[in-house]
Amino acid sequence: MAAQLLTGKEVAQKLDQDIQAEVQALKGKGVNPTLRIMIVGEAPDSLYYANSAKKMAEKSGIGCEIEQLPGTMSQDDFVKTLRDRNNDRGIHGIIVMRPLPKQISEDVVKYVLAPEKDVDCFNPVNAGKIMAGDLTGFPPATPQAVMEMLKFYDIPLSGKEAVVIGRSMVVGKPMSMLLLGENCTVTVCHSKTKDLPAVCRRADVLVAAIGKAKMITKDYIKAGATVMDVGINPEGDKFVGDVDTEPAKDVAGAITPVPGGVGTVTTRVLLKHVVKAAKLQNS
Numbered sequence: 001m002a003a004q005l006l007t008g009k010e011v012a013q014k015l016d017q018d019i020q021a022e023v024q025a026l027k028g029k030g031v032n033p034t035l036r037i038m039i040v041g042e043a044p045d046s047l048y049y050a051n052s053a054k055k056m057a058e059k060s061g062i063g064c065e066i067e068q069l070p071g072t073m074s075q076d077d078f079v080k081t082l083r084d085r086n087n088d089r090g091i092h093g094i095i096v097m098r099p100l101p102k103q104i105s106e107d108v109v110k111y112v113l114a115p116e117k118d119v120d121c122f123n124p125v126n127a128g129k130i131m132a133g134d135l136t137g138f139p140p141a142t143p144q145a146v147m148e149m150l151k152f153y154d155i156p157l158s159g160k161e162a163v164v165i166g167r168s169m170v171v172g173k174p175m176s177m178l179l180l181g182e183n184c185t186v187t188v189c190h191s192k193t194k195d196l197p198a199v200c201r202r203a204d205v206l207v208a209a210i211g212k213a214k215m216i217t218k219d220y221i222k223a224g225a226t227v228m229d230v231g232i233n234p235e236g237d238k239f240v241g242d243v244d245t246e247p248a249k250d251v252a253g254a255i256t257p258v259p260g261g262v263g264t265v266t267t268r269v270l271l272k273h274v275v276k277a278a279k280l281q282n283s
């Protein structure tokens with residue numbers, strides 16, 4: 001039997017409804033949830049991303065301001081500007097687009113961004129909160145989007161074997177902690193893992209976050225497993241995931257498509273975090 005296709009659209013619609021209801025409730029109390037996206041220098045990719053996030057935010061009633069700063073700005077000036085945004089009570093969530101120009105160190109800036117406004121987990125305080133199971137934190141949007149999808153589609157997690165391929169701070173590591181938080185038995189794989197297909201075949205839930213087009217063939221998948229494909233890799237004029245989806249469908253029980261899967265949900269997670277930040281800052 002072909003695998004169930006776990007599409008992102010329905011999950012995104014449900015999140016939109018929840019977000020809109022929460023935004024209305026906040027507005028009723030005089031709070032207008034607002035996101036500030038900071039871009040330093042000419043960065044067309046960042047601007048494209050920011051504009052599409054703004055469009056989506058405004059559809060949900062969330063304010064979104066894009067702040068474009070000169071690429072020649074010094075680190076001290078950027079830090080001062082960021083501190084001003086931290087202290088601005090009209091801004092609830094802040095995203096600092098990366099990469100930053102070379103005179104501005106990410107390692108300095110990430111500690112300046114106030115953790116309570118850091119809606120995309122840039123400040124290590126928020127990474128630490130995932131480890132501690134502290135629900136006041138903000139996990140990165142992508143692994144959180146995977147969790148939203150698993151929850152929406154009612155995929156059983158407690159006591160299940162989860163294998164995460166990838167150990168980046170943006171996806172793999174926080175993903176493993178979020179799955180552990182749902183009582184999965186988690187294995188994290190990387191480029192030095194021995195016999196990756198055999199390790200992956202243990203998984204009831206397999207998360208691929210590698211960045212290698214179609215690397216995960218059906219030989220990596222246990223019959224009936226849930227496969228969450230985080231990869232976004234250019235192939236010709238389109239994008240493909242880290243999983244070779246069509247053949248994998250014959251083995252998996254459920255699988256996310258690329259495009260139309262996890263990526264569809266990530267911006268909604270960011271907006272959900274802006275609403276959460278606004279609530280926490282006004283409770």
Ligand code: NDP
Nearest residue numbers: 142166167168171190191192209210211230231232263266
């Ligand atoms: P990174 O390049 O930071 O990390 C890739 C990870 O994959 C590393 O841990 C690396 O291991 C591991 N890896 C690489 N090659 C192999 C291999 N042959 N076998 C096993 N493991 C391997 O990528 P990201 O975590 O940032 O992103 C992963 C993918 O997710 C990319 O395709 C990216 O485009 C996509 N992505 C999707 C998002 C979405 O919204 N859907 C958002 C963010 C990213 P090692 O540590 O040993 O080098």
